[in-house]
Amino acid sequence: MRSRALLVPRSEGETTRQALVSLGALRTDLAIRQEGDRLALPLVADAEVPVEWGSVEEREFVVRPLAGPSDYRDLLDWSPEEKARLPRAFDVVGDIVLVRLPGELEPRRVEVGEALLRFVPGARIVGEDRGVRGEERLRVVERLAGTGSWATRHRENQLEFEVDVEQAYFSPRLAREHALVASEVRAGESVYDLCCGVGPFSVTIARHGRARGITAVDLNPVAIALLRRTLARHGLSDRVRAVEGRVEGFAAEAPPADRVVLNLPREGIKYAPLVARLVAAGGQFRYYEVVPRDEVDRRGKVIESLLPPPGGFVLRSQRLVHPYSPSADLVSFLFERGRA
Numbered sequence: 001m002r003s004r005a006l007l008v009p010r011s012e013g014e015t016t017r018q019a020l021v022s023l024g025a026l027r028t029d030l031a032i033r034q035e036g037d038r039l040a041l042p043l044v045a046d047a048e049v050p051v052e053w054g055s056v057e058e059r060e061f062v063v064r065p066l067a068g069p070s071d072y073r074d075l076l077d078w079s080p081e082e083k084a085r086l087p088r089a090f091d092v093v094g095d096i097v098l099v100r101l102p103g104e105l106e107p108r109r110v111e112v113g114e115a116l117l118r119f120v121p122g123a124r125i126v127g128e129d130r131g132v133r134g135e136e137r138l139r140v141v142e143r144l145a146g147t148g149s150w151a152t153r154h155r156e157n158q159l160e161f162e163v164d165v166e167q168a169y170f171s172p173r174l175a176r177e178h179a180l181v182a183s184e185v186r187a188g189e190s191v192y193d194l195c196c197g198v199g200p201f202s203v204t205i206a207r208h209g210r211a212r213g214i215t216a217v218d219l220n221p222v223a224i225a226l227l228r229r230t231l232a233r234h235g236l237s238d239r240v241r242a243v244e245g246r247v248e249g250f251a252a253e254a255p256p257a258d259r260v261v262l263n264l265p266r267e268g269i270k271y272a273p274l275v276a277r278l279v280a281a282g283g284q285f286r287y288y289e290v291v292p293r294d295e296v297d298r299r300g301k302v303i304e305s306l307l308p309p310p311g312g313f314v315l316r317s318q319r320l321v322h323p324y325s326p327s328a329d330l331v332s333f334l335f336e337r338g339r340a
């Protein structure tokens with residue numbers, strides 16, 4: 001059967017497949033095709049995927065026998081109008097499924113939880129995602145279906161992360177970004193991963209093996225403890241120094257590094273000038289921000305002008321990580337410090 005398909009390198013296949021499942025964009029009635037060193041992932045008809053993920057082309061697919069529905073909403077005995085009020089997308093973190101629901105669906109949310117528990121292979125518990133709060137960006141979740149705790153292990157980029165979705169920030173939507181940033185690290189670089197959470201940037205960079213030293217900093221002690229467990233499980237404890245502390249204190253005392261990552265997208269701008277001072281001459285600063293969509297084209301230059309010393313940094317590139325809300329995007333900026 002013919003279908004639109006997303007073409008990706010095989011090395012990115014599993015991470016992209018997970019991301020498409022979460023977006024509700026992967027057709028599960030068709031078998032994924034292997035084409036040399038690429039995979040063709042079948043897409044549901046009207047699904048939109050970021051252009052950076054790969055090219056979209058038509059392909060012929062084999063129909064999978066006894067495949068279930070491609071959309072969890074088809075498991076609900078609701079009217080089409082009611083189903084249309086449900087989000088197509090959800091997140092999968094290990095064996096935990098998280099879904100954001102509009103307030104008016106409150107009385108029926110358990111039915112949604114049970115449908116997702118049946119729909120997502122290997123799901124153990126489904127929670128309503130009520131957003132992140134406070135300085136530690138902790139997710140508020142309410143159980144809808146299934147059992148057990150909010151602690152799990154999440155696979156991305158052929159690594160397995162210790163995660164607790166309630167006690168330390170983690171987003172499965174950043175898997176591709178973690179891999180891209182790790183691939184930018186040059187041999188022998190020193191790296192600071194600031195606001196590291198459970199450490200997906202640090203662990204992915206450590207696994208790539210090119211960095212000379214990596215320091216990961218976060219104020220949340222639970223996040224640092226989870227990072228240390230992930231490092232131990234992968235035999236990478238001697239590659240990453242995991243520091244419990246505030247970025248401000250760290251930045252005041254640490255020596256410069258070749259590469260600095262700051263992922264605090266709602267408030268990072270208040271630390272960006274301070275953190276930029278940590279970037280060595282010729283080094284790079286990877287910075288994240290949630291930007292109103294109509295400002296995305298201008299924002300990079302504005303941030304560039306705020307980084308000290310004046311004129312010391314140049315915006316090298318920027319990319320859309322994912323849409324954040326109907327009117328804003330999460331954007332990844334790369335600045336480079338001159339050698340003078």
Ligand SMILES: C[S@@+](CC[C@H](N)C(=O)[O-])C[C@H]1O[C@@H](n2cnc3c(N)ncnc32)[C@H](O)[C@@H]1O
Nearest residue numbers: 135136169195196197218219220245246247263
């Ligand atoms: C959006 S999360 C980033 C997680 C991680 N970089 C990732 O890719 O999954 C932001 C993290 O910043 C931490 N944080 C917030 N303010 C901080 C500060 N002033 N100093 C150190 N960590 C901070 C929070 O505890 C949280 O884990």
